[in-house]
Amino acid sequence: MTNTSAPFRSVKDIPAEEYYRSGHRTCAGCGPAIAYRLLTKVAGPNTVLLGPTGCMYVANGHQFLTSPYAVPWFHTQLGGGGAAGIGTAAAFRALMMKGKRRMEDINVVVYGGDGGFSDIGYSGLSMAMTYDYSRLVYVLYDNESYANTGIQASSATPWGATTTFTPSGKVRKLGNERSKKNVALTLAAHPGVKYVATSSLYPPLDFMNKVRRALEADGPAFIHVLTPCPKGWFFEPKETVDLSRLAVETGSWLLWEYDSGEFALTHRASPRKHAREYIRRQGRFSHLTDDEVETIDRMIEEEKKYWEESDRLKRLVLPWIRPPPRTSVVSH
Amino acid sequence: MVTRTGTTPTAHSVSTKTVQKAARKEVWTGTRAVAEAVRIADVDVIAAYPIRPYTGIMNDLATMIANGEFQAEIIVADSEHSQFEIVKHASAVGARVFVGSSGVGATYAAEAIVVTGLSQLPVVGIIGCRALDDPGNFGMEWNDALMYRDVGWLVSWARDAQEALDMTLVAYRVSEDRRVLLPQFVAIDGATVTHIASSVEPPVENDVAEFLPRYELPYRLDPACGPVTKAQHIAPSLIGPEQRKVVDVAMKNAREVIREAWNDYARYVGREYAPFIEEHYMEDAEIAFVTMGAYSKDAVYAAKKLRSKGIRAGVLRIRYWRPFPSQELRKALEGVRAIGALDFSYSFGSADHAGAFFNELRSALYEMQSKPVLMDFMLVGGREPSLAHFMEAGRLLEDATKLGRSKKMVRWLTLRGDDV
Numbered sequence: 218m219t220n221t222s223a224p225f226r227s228v229k230d231i232p233a234e235e236y237y238r239s240g241h242r243t244c245a246g247c248g249p250a251i252a253y254r255l256l257t258k259v260a261g262p263n264t265v266l267l268g269p270t271g272c273m274y275v276a277n278g279h280q281f282l283t284s285p286y287a288v289p290w291f292h293t294q295l296g297g298g299g300a301a302g303i304g305t306a307a308a309f310r311a312l313m314m315k316g317k318r319r320m321e322d323i324n325v326v327v328y329g330g331d332g333g334f335s336d337i338g339y340s341g342l343s344m345a346m347t348y349d350y351s352r353l354v355y356v357l358y359d360n361e362s363y364a365n366t367g368i369q370a371s372s373a374t375p376w377g378a379t380t381t382f383t384p385s386g387k388v389r390k391l392g393n394e395r396s397k398k399n400v401a402l403t404l405a406a407h408p409g410v411k412y413v414a415t416s417s418l419y420p421p422l423d424f425m426n427k428v429r430r431a432l433e434a435d436g437p438a439f440i441h442v443l444t445p446c447p448k449g450w451f452f453e454p455k456e457t458v459d460l461s462r463l464a465v466e467t468g469s470w471l472l473w474e475y476d477s478g479e480f481a482l483t484h485r486a487s488p489r490k491h492a493r494e495y496i497r498r499q500g501r502f503s504h505l506t507d508d509e510v511e512t513i514d515r516m517i518e519e520e521k522k523y524w525e526e527s528d529r530l531k532r533l534v535l536p537w538i539r540p541p542p543r544t545s546v547v548s549h
Numbered sequence: 550m551v552t553r554t555g556t557t558p559t560a561h562s563v564s565t566k567t568v569q570k571a572a573r574k575e576v577w578t579g580t581r582a583v584a585e586a587v588r589i590a591d592v593d594v595i596a597a598y599p600i601r602p603y604t605g606i607m608n609d610l611a612t613m614i615a616n617g618e619f620q621a622e623i624i625v626a627d628s629e630h631s632q633f634e635i636v637k638h639a640s641a642v643g644a645r646v647f648v649g650s651s652g653v654g655a656t657y658a659a660e661a662i663v664v665t666g667l668s669q670l671p672v673v674g675i676i677g678c679r680a681l682d683d684p685g686n687f688g689m690e691w692n693d694a695l696m697y698r699d700v701g702w703l704v705s706w707a708r709d710a711q712e713a714l715d716m717t718l719v720a721y722r723v724s725e726d727r728r729v730l731l732p733q734f735v736a737i738d739g740a741t742v743t744h745i746a747s748s749v750e751p752p753v754e755n756d757v758a759e760f761l762p763r764y765e766l767p768y769r770l771d772p773a774c775g776p777v778t779k780a781q782h783i784a785p786s787l788i789g790p791e792q793r794k795v796v797d798v799a800m801k802n803a804r805e806v807i808r809e810a811w812n813d814y815a816r817y818v819g820r821e822y823a824p825f826i827e828e829h830y831m832e833d834a835e836i837a838f839v840t841m842g843a844y845s846k847d848a849v850y851a852a853k854k855l856r857s858k859g860i861r862a863g864v865l866r867i868r869y870w871r872p873f874p875s876q877e878l879r880k881a882l883e884g885v886r887a888i889g890a891l892d893f894s895y896s897f898g899s900a901d902h903a904g905a906f907f908n909e910l911r912s913a914l915y916e917m918q919s920k921p922v923l924m925d926f927m928l929v930g931g932r933e934p935s936l937a938h939f940m941e942a943g944r945l946l947e948d949a950t951k952l953g954r955s956k957k958m959v960r961w962l963t964l965r966g967d968d969v
Contacts, residue, residue: 263772267638275782282787284778289770291641292780293634294660300631304594304638305770307622311593311644315620317763318643323772341634344627 221433225259225422232258240283243276246454248444248461249358250276251418253328256356257288259428264288264324265305269338270295271330272365272446273358298329298355299341306350324432325353331373332363335400346407346437354431354438357400360446368449372398375469376516376541377509378501380449385504392504396540401441405475405533411436414474417443418461420484423472427483430476443470451500463495468517471524475533482528492517512541577749579742580605582710583649583675583735585749586717588619589757593644595623596635600654601687602743603677607649629654633661633672640670641779643769645721648672651739652679655693665732666701667796668780671724671764672732673717678842678893679739680931687739688931691841691894694736695870695905701796703733703803704870706841708827711749713737715820716868718757722810725764728802736870738893741843752818760817804872825874827866828881830856834863836946837882839910840891841867844934848891851939860947875913882914887922887946887955891939895929903959904929922949925959932963 225231236257243250249272257264266288268274274292277285284290293301305325312318334342334357342355362380363369370380370393379385379392405413412434416424424442431438445460447453452460464470465486472484492514496502502510516538523536577585583606587595595614597607607623614623622639626632629650636646650658655676665672676694680686694704703723707713713735720733737743768777783789808824815821829849831837836855838848845866852862865881867874882888892904900908907925914923926942928934942962949955961968 265642265770265772278778278781278783282781282783284776284781286778287776289772289774289776290778290781291638291770292782293638294630294664296630297634297661300596300626300634300661301638303624303631304596304635305642307594307624307635308639308642308644308646309771311620311622311639312642315591315593317593318771319773340627341631344631348624 222429224429225425228421231425232261234258234261236260236262236264236287238285238287241277241285243272244448244454246447246457247272247276248418248446248457249273249330249360251457252356252358252424252442252444255425256326256328256428259425260324260326260432262288263322264326266290267293267298267301267305267325267327269293269298269301269327269329269333271333272360273328273330275365293327295333296337296341298327298333298338299343299345302327302353302355303345303348303350306353310350322352325350327355329355329357330364331357331359331361332371335373335398336371339400342404342439343407346404346410346439349409349436351435352432354428354440356428357439357441358444359441360444360449361397362446362449364446364449370395373400377505377513379504380501390504391509392501401439402533402535404439407437409437410439410475412438412474412476414483415441415443415470415472417465417470417472418445418458419465423483427474430474434476449501451503452498456498460495460498463490463498466490467492467495468521469495473524479531480527480533481531482524489521516541572750572753575749575751576746577710578605578744578746579707579710579713579737580677580744581609582714582749583717583737584609584613585751586714587647588613589752589754590645590718590721590761591619592621592647594636594639594646595621596626596632596646596648597623598626598629598632598650598654600629600651601677602679602739603649603651603675605743606675610647629658630661633658633665636672636674637661637665637668637670640672640766641770643764643766643771645764646672647674649675649677651677652693653682656681656696659696662697662702663700666697669701669730669796669799670732671721671730671766673720673724674732674734675717676734676736677739677743678736686931689739689741689893690929690931691736691906694734695894697734698871698909701731701800702871703731703800704736705733705868706736706870707742708843708845708866709742710745710747712822713742714749714751715814715818715822718752718761719810719814721764722761722813723803723806726806727767729799729806731796731799731803736842738843750820756817760813800872807869822868825867825869825877826881827868829864829866831863831865831881833861834885835861835950836887836889836943837863837865837885838889838891838939838942839865839867839878841870841906844891844893847934847936847939851936851943854936854940855943860943862943873909873913875916878910878913879917882921883917884919885921887924887949888914889924889926889942889946891928891942892925893928895927901958903927907959922946922953922955923958924949924955927959927961928963929961930963934963938962
């Protein structure tokens with residue numbers, strides 16, 4: 218029942234049709250909006266989109282009752298993404314199996330943020346990975362904070378980043394003291410999962426091809442896409458894709474896929490750039506000392522070995538890195 | 550209807566089955582009876598999560614589906630929140646859905662329940678009424694279901710297993726009516742309805758097929774229906790009040806639709822109910838109990854005993870909590886001198902520290918021409934009341950008719966120790 222489509226090899230392969238159109242009011246340079254546009258180009262017209270509360274809910278509508286969606290779209294609650302996808306896919310399956318609706322492939326894509334999928338809706342997302350609906354894809358657009366509420370830390374906020382809940386103060390200087398949760402890794406641990414991948418807005422086409430693979434995986438599928446946020450990370454709107462590139466080139470964000478139990482790094486940063494080239498471009502890290510930036514680079518280097526080993530074995534090896542120095546009022 | 554595993558029955562096969570079982574009698578618990586209603590309604594998507602006492606419905610449905618007795622997607626959710634989100638979204642696609650919960654399970658799902666009402670999706674669910682935690686308590690209270698009195702859900706209360714079955718079928722008919730399109734909870738009292746087996750006559754499936762048309766949601770979330778955008782974030786100044794008014798009108802429309810549906814139910818299935826309130830011994834009543842659910846039977850028995858002692862007692866059983874039958878109650882209670890709520894709810898700190906049930910009733914009766922004495926007999930905490938409690942309530946109402954007022958408006962009847 219699943220058709221395999223041709224991969225996107227150049228920008229010329231990208232369909233001209235838009236399904237995420239004008240009519241939204243996202244910030245200039247919004248990373249999640251760019252990914253949304255690309256994802257809907259891959260999914261095409263026979264798609265239902267579901268939007269948990271977050272930037273991609275609030276900023277995509279609002280003032281004038283406009284809708285940017287040229288395919289069916291329905292809101293779901295911040296923690297409801299996993300369940301919304303299952304309910305929608307279950308309805309289509311039931312109606313088709315019972316002869317109440319014509320049989321056909323319909324894509325169901327849930328586009329949720331890091332708050333919605335790494336925190337409040339994590340349990341529902343995990344449930345979703347245990348069901349076997351085909352053409353049901355969960356995409357986590359990760360701007361590393363609750364951005365539409367004014368940049369509060371989520372469990373996907375990186376170590377050392379300032380947010381309004383984790384400011385750098387006179388006594389507690391570091392900002393966010395927790396390490397970023399690797400959501401994709403935990404979802405790959407679900408036994409029935411068919412496709413899990415990480416992606417970003419760089420290299421070009423990486424995300425679109427992964428969406429294509431996920432839609433055709435014939436089972437639970439998840440993509441964690443890093444989408445820089447000018448407002449929350451404090452950089453110029455024109456630099457969004459540059460920041461994606463630097464995240465990948467410094468190894469701050471690794472691109473991999475786990476396809477029916479087989480792991481592969483899909484892009485290698487070689488030689489890897491020093492983390493400072495990524496970190497120092499963002500205002501949210503401006504308070505970090507050079508030592509702290511070195512700590513970040515050291516952690517990237519240590520973790521990288523595990524990913525290289527996973528790639529060699531084609532199996533996931535659980536990374537473990539020495540945690541950053543414990544932060545306390547005394548040491549700072 | 551028998552369907553062998555491996556075959557794919559269509560929606561139609563339910564209504565065109567030529568070999569029908571004759572009207573039969575079963576001895577079923579309330580949960581088993583509701584499961585039968587869900588099967589007969591040919592529900593498409595079910596979401597389950599366990600919590601006593603409603604769970605038995607899902608156990609029975611899972612068994613029916615496993616045995617091929619009917620076809621539906623049954624999702625075992627990771628929480629009640631997911632459970633209610635699942636059915637909300639399935640309903641938006643055009644599937645007929647079923648869900649349920651009890652006690653703190655129903656409160657865990659609060660957010661998903663609220664948005665289902667306010668986005669006007671005709672989900673049908675059961676609340677098997679149970680005391681809220683803490684402490685954990687299997688006893689029966691109404692607060693779990695009453696929590697959803699304000700958010701666009703129809704809420705009805707069944708008296709026994711038979712009515713739980715009938716009310717579930719009627720709930721689909723009313724909720725899915727285009728004049729309404731609101732979700733509905735059928736509340737069934739924990740233990741007394743959920744777990745007590747009694748005689749049930751399941752309706753004949755052909756009759757129900759005529760009574761309950763196929764679910765056809767306008768503006769389905771389906772690419773075949775075009776790019777519907779649903780529940781987009783809005784500017785409050787633009788359509789905020791108008792959106793709320795749509796829900797208000799739907800709830801007002803429900804009153805007429807409920808009346809029609811029960812008339813039709815009697816016509817097609819042959820069992821009659823008064824739609825909003827059921828009256829017992831009310832013709833010449835001087836005192837009246839007003840209540841809902843299973844204990845109304847005890848109240849009727851108590852009224853009979855009180856009458857044998859010369860006290861003219863009557864009983865009103867409310868069947869719909871939303872929409873609340875204010876006019877019907879005022880009419881039926883006109884001339885009654887003292888009215889007592891048999892109230893399995895609390896509302897700590899509310900007006901006169903009474904129960905949520907009582908205060909709603911009192912607010913509706915404020916517009917009455919006669920001003921009867923109103924008393925709240927609270928039966929909270931899950932301790933089972935006995936006939937003696939209802940008889941005591943009757944005597945207190947009788948005293949109030951003599952005094953022209955009550956000595957104490959709110960009484961905790963089943964409490965041991967001082968009712969301070």
